[in-house]
Amino acid sequence: MTSPIHNFSEIGKLKTVLLKRPGHEIENFTPDMMPRLLFDDIPYLPKAQEEHDYFANTLRDNGVEVLYLEKLAAEALDAGGAELKDKFLEQMLTESGYATGATHDALKEYLASMNNQDMVNKIMEGIRKNEIDFVPTDLQSMAEDGDYEFYMDPMPNLYFTRDPSACIGEGLSINHMTFAARQRESLFNQIIIEHHPRFANQGVHVWRDRNHSTRIEGGDELVLNDHVMAIGVSQRTSADAIEDIARNLFKDSNYDTVIAISIPHNHAMMHLDTVFTMINYDQFTVHPGILGEGGHIDTYTLTPGQGEGEIHIQHKTDLKETLKDALHLDDLDLIPTGNGDPIIAGREQWNDGSNTLAIAPGVVVTYNRNYVSNELLRQHGLKVLEVISSELSRGRGGPRCMSCPIVREDLTK
Template identity: 75%
Template sequence: MLHRPGHEIENVYPDILHRMLVDDIPYLPIAQEEHDFFAKTLRDNGVEVLYFAKLAAEALADDQVKNEFLEKMLAESGHAAGAVHDALKEYLLSMDTQAMVDKIIAGVRKDEIQTKFVSLAEMAEDADYPFFMDPMPNAYFTRDPQASIGEGITINHMTFKARQRESLFTEYIIKHNPRFANKGVHVWRDRYHDTRIEGGDELVLSDHVFAIGISQRTSADAIMDIARNLFKDSNYDTVVAIHIPHNHAMMHLDTVFTMINYDQFTVHPQILDGGKIDTYILHPGKDGEIEIQHRTDLQKVLEEVLDKPEIDLIPTGNGDPIVAPREQWNDGSNTLTIAPGEVVTYDRNYVSNDLLRKHGILVHEVRSSELSRGRGGPRCMSCPIVREDLTK
């Protein structure tokens, strides 16, 4: 599942960059061309590509469902009731459903609607702020608002306000899009929690082993919760929680570590202190308790949990002190694996790409000048819905 970047990108301006969690503003027409090339690369290699906004519009086909969704979306956008709520609702309902979804993602400027009365807060505190509904410029990183694991999905309570509304679309897609509704998709964890979790931290390593980052975006409490739910109702019996630095450049586990084959991974060398990193292995214990073991040797942990004699950890930028952080910054560790040993990567990370090839990986490079400005790579830009069982 992908999202083609739209007008939300052009609703970002320098004053709100930081709050919108991006470092620059992509040039939209080229970002769209690059994104179309990414989608084509996936299709050419046997992947069915679904679009998030289209799935959302299909889910809202019924008027009652649409109304309920809109009330929640308006409330989460800061307009639970009142004149602005009413004007926004009328404006959004005047559009066809797809246009409404696209508009919500793009954001609604104040000058788009007429309101007779605005609140004191809007007049006195937010007078210069141009939006009634903020844009969602990170929507093209479909990896994060949700993650499919086994026969189910997590619908995520994301960390920052700038992204929290994205997963409301997911909730409606799973509940009401005919592709998913009543098909037994288990929701391992819904979005109504205080603790935080994001899909970029969620890595499915096999049909019973799940890795997750303890990161800027995913808290340890949320990991305990998801582990409890998986151990109770699924085939998963091992959760590997990996503690990574809590900063913007390495916001999710998949910005520094991804699985690319049964026994091969990319890893950003800066997260390993001589091969060591705080790692916790969680297993079901007695009476619904969870057993936790602390380890520091990532390679050994992976060999043990995946039952492999040897794991090949391929360093981003070949471990060079300048190339590695430069390529990691542009998502050189963020490979999207479409089959064991076959990945999609950004073309700009040529040192990492060459190294992957030397390790026997088939690499499909995609264009990346504009897309990379949002601070995410091919893995971040995609959310797998169905995985083939490749157990061997």
């Protein structure tokens, strides 16, 4: 492995992963702000941190190197010096709604006075109006949400490191995310890839950058093997973004197949990995709620067309047959969330029973609260490592959502 990113499957032995330990951002908002920040509840921070540390230690105990987003971002800024810090602040303030003006100036002065780690932490936590000794004097600043408590919103979704970027092969997508609450997040990933000594100038391919109007998020991006991707057409990822990244992969990598899987566009099933994950060479979890009559679901297999940049698309409705064809398998084991019971499946899918993280072929990390799904996985021969989940699950994401694999061992089979 010569590249710092090496991820050619969903199931190869996990060697390096990117996490974000929950910080004050997950408590720095009120119930009235939850829709704006895409949260359904407010986790209890000490317990959430304890649970996340348990998750990280479970990975370490299984030979995984754990990197932290907040630390890498600060180290990248340290490496780039004062000029990069200024550029980063200008971009972050612009994307927070303050390209110019008195509020921009006050926020920049406040943040620039901090060391890089404190500054990164503060941006992630959000900046309340009572933190700065500043009285707006320009019309723009006085007119901006006068009763709103924050100058810069917290970023409570950051502990779901899967979404702002996705490592594919020896590169990654740095994603333009769907909702304003999350769009600033991938700026941290961009800074890390471009300036952190571990990644900068190391030949990392950016298959798609964040400078787009069309949307894609990492929870929809599944690396099935060294030449096949599956990407969800979902609430958070658009069809045109899938075609765009497919075009780039076909042009500059060995990837020759992208399976676009259409799932319901709603909050309960926001990403493909909330309803479908790969856990072994021939085993997948699947939420029965995404399958129509007869187990059908719309899939679109994208392959290179005849001319440069052209894409051939084949529509199918049998997910199992589509996967068997693409992965050259004789059969597949699709394991239903909640053992297919409509009540249990609905409850455990809501609590991310389908959102499993494979750390080796047939070895998965799951939330302990999804005990019916976990027992079924064991019955199908899987090794299940359960992590505690009472508070982390309030954020609507499971072990796969909370992890961005950077390096996996290549599959030998």
